[in-house]
Amino acid sequence: MPRSAPVFDIQSLAVHDGEGLRTLVFLQGCPLRCSWCSNPEGQAAGPQMRWHAAKCSGCLACRDACTRGAVMAEVRDGRTVPAIDRRLCEACRERACLERCPTGALALSGRAMTAEALFKILRQDIRLYWNTGGGVTFGGGEPLLHPDFVADIAGRLRAYGVGTVVETCGEWDWEAAAPALEAAERIYFDLKTLGPEKHRRFTGRPNETILANLKRLAETRPGKMIISLPVIPGLSDTLEHAREIGALLAGWGLRRARLLPYHRLGIGKYETLGRAYPHRSGDRDVPPALVVAMQDALISAGLTVTVDG
Amino acid sequence: MDFVPREIMGSPSSPRVQTCYDRYLAEPLIIDAEYLCLYTERHRQVAFWEEQERRAECHAYALERLTPVLREGELIVGGKTRYVRGAVPYANYAADYILRELRREQQESQDAVTDLGTGGGIARVHALAESGEFEVFCHKFLISPQDKACLWECAEYWSDKCMQAEGDRLWKTHYPHAGWIENGWRIVLYTAPHDPAPDGRFVLDFETILGVGLDGLIDRCKAKIKETFAQPGAIEETAKVHFWRAAIRVLEATKTWAHNYGRAALALAEREARPERKAELETIAANCLSFGRRPAGFHEALQHFWLAYLAGHLEGAHLGYSVGRFDRYMAPYFQADREHGGLTEERALELLELLRIKHTEIEYVASFSWEGLGSGNLFQNMMLGGLTEDGQPADNELSLLAVQAAINVPTTQPTLSVWWTPGLSPEFLLKCAEGVKTGVGFPAWFNTDVYLKHELGRNPQLGLGFIRKYAAMGGCTEPILEGCSYGVVQPGFINHVKLLELALHGGRDPRTGIVMEERPVPGDFESLAAAYRRFLETAIRRWQEYWNVVMEAHARTVPLIFCSAVMRDSIERGRNMDRGGMLNNATPTTLSSGLVNVVNALAAVKAVVDGPAAMDELRAALAADWKGYELLHRRILDAPKWGNDDDAADGIMRDLWAFYCAAVERGPNYLGERYDPSMLAISTMTPFGKACGATPDGRTAGEPVADGVTSPHPGSDRNGPAAVLRSAQKVDHSRIRGGLLNLKFHPSALRGVDGSRKLLQLIRTLFETQTAFQVQFNVVDSRMLREAQAHPEAYRDLIVRVAGFSAYFVELQKSVQDQVIERTEHVL
Structure with missing residues (x-):
């Protein structure tokens, strides 16, 4: 039985989410329901x-x-x-x-693809990855719900000297995710908020597992880790939040982070799914000055921080 | 409205440049009949002179009498007309469209499928016309009552003497397939007659013009005459003597015209109270008065370059007349002045910015349909980078400044292009990436090696070193050899989509009912593909034969004497370029656009149509513009399409590409060489699309055809931009002269120096297979473009890349604006 996973988008020539020019592969299914999610079509397990x-x-x-x-x-x-x-x-x-x-x-979003079929597509751009130091980035949804699939693709790319990046929300079982954690050359780990109740309110789940997984990754694979910090109005758009996070990450020996200021680019997708946009503070913007101040706070804590978006 | 701004936005480097730029942006477009009136006045007196000497005399007479206009703040002077944005109506080329316009008559059948822009300087024209002082001419120009009266008189004089009249007399009587050509225009199989502006697509030999000056060339002509008469049998050489005498007449008059600017500057200097401006005017005067001799400093060399460039521009009705390898031939003057003359970087930059404004001031007027095709662009191309004769990267400090000037003063002209080669310096490459990120669409990137292969294959006698050194661009995407390539290269475009329609309907045009040639109606993929090929071959052959006759009329009525004299090897050979004076006579091309739609259509027919009944159903669906056949339409749209790295479509492209090239190359041109295959788009995609009904690629009736040469049809690239590039790499661009691939990036995708590096890496990956030839980028947020459509006044200086050229977005016709927006945006 070949390995397969539900893929809902493949984007080539991407310049974000890793080095060089990359192909982004979005896998379907996510345990969280973040109110600001810009890929709502990837939340449910099926197409x-x-x-x-x-x-x-x-x-x-x-x-x-x-x-x-x-x-x-x-x-x-x-x-x-x-x-x-x-x-x-x-x-x-x-x-x-x-x-x-x-x-x-x-149109149906999401289709099951075998690792074979996906790799056939990715293979065509290996010259591009070689020339640019790029590779493949798995996002979603939550790609670590399909750890064997991710590890399989990463192994095939590895044979060409091409690296794989995984973007994750951190809500998964450690043992199950292990093969993918091992195979990825870099892990973008989302950290939304430290308060469990607030986390539940904005994402539908508390954050104990997430923090435990992050701590364990910090202990075992600190060099692979870049922490993604979404700056979301009403959730994480304060300087105190940045200070708190900075102290925690530095304490765990994590060194790299990126700030992802809130945007509404996914808002149109909700309409196509027949859903209302769930983020209630969605009309509020994140002031650029705040992002700079948060970046400074994190840098003061000893982190290297970029602003993406 | 939310949008991501362009990352790089330059501004003029001095208040002086700002003043000149603002003045340009505020000016309307005006017709200036001064040159034509003078030219015509003299022509009446010398109508029976030998053709070359007559042409030279008329042009020289006009040059000597043109009014020199100098403007406040200018450091480089000289204009084609008396106005900031003036156009010369060349009735000596074609008088008919002018007369029809003056009489307010319906123009060519193609006008019905043409639309023009309405914003910017064009809006200003309509506002001023209401004041009553001027009238509107050709939709977007103003004309004064005096000029109108004079133009009318001249146009009537030329109506039976112009190149078009002479050409029509020849081909309409001598050419057995004249009916095919005329019907071809009616059904928009071809673009409208190119007679109003057939010249251009070449670069003068600026190296020689600057190096030995016009004085040196005049001496050479005199020596040649002397040599000829010293030999027995000289009487057979009279045609050559006529050319040399004509050349001397024109070169002398060009000096006089240049010196008139010098004298005007001196007169202004005498009256000037501000000591600083007085000194500037004296420098300008000195720079103009020395024209004819080798310049010393950079400023002087730029002035000489500009006057020579302009003199060539005045002589003919040019499109694509270009600057060439500016950073090579100007470098000696620039370097010397930097090292010994005290030239600062700031000063050099200011001069280059002012030069850009001068280039952009030139306007042209042609028939309405050609205006629509060119979007009013003159396609003046400045080529940077590339290789030296011995294969070393050729970029230098001046190359960087030329790009910086275009960032600071984002005018549409001259278009910047880069001969990409792996060894270009990192500084230059990053500066070019910055240019791309301003969103103006240049520089466009060209793969040096692909052109070297093409030219070496056609002209092995020139040698690799020569081709490397002089490789340039004559127009938007047509490579030529600087200073030695024949110029009048093409008679306009062949509409591939129309050929497909003819093939589908047994030779009948479904829009007009005109039957071009009766053929069996195809019932399956194979017979359709065969019919298309047959019509393509016929359309190419007849277009070439027709143009060969027209070009005889060109040689008889409007041979380019000045341009020939300052290009190799006219003087040595004693022949103007129409009579074989150029080193490279293999340049005439056959152009076409819309091949991508044909590829998609054939791929869809192959995938969906399974017999004569299904083919009939398809034809019914096309006739109904898909109404009532929505499901079939869906299946057609879902069939394989070019640009997705899918061999089901890309294989058809490869086959047709080879077929087209072979068919074009079989035809002899009027200079005794073979025609050269090329494909371009300029703005043909709109009129060509409007003239065609629904097609089996899923296009609806009237929808524009695909732009570019290897760009996918908008919306049909489903596998992302990397697949577009892989498809583009599958065709061998060294077979054709040209090629064009548009990519659009969202500004956020290329942010910072890392974004620049990624862009450069992308170009490298595209070019390293040695098959792809060109790529150009639009870096603007599509929401910003929509905003600009709604509020043109706020986006007066927003420039976008259209198809081989850049244009002010607000001056583009709506249909082209829409297509720029629609081109799949890569939000990364």
């Missing part, structure tokens, strides 16, 4: 039906095709468009609607 209003002609062929009665017509902004009952839709495996949609307004 997601997306509907793009701008492409839809309102022909309702999808309604006629649906075998579950999951599509109804509704009038929105003066035109008739399909309204999808997500619960019914997700239980369906036939997806007759997709074939009948003439405009591509309905």
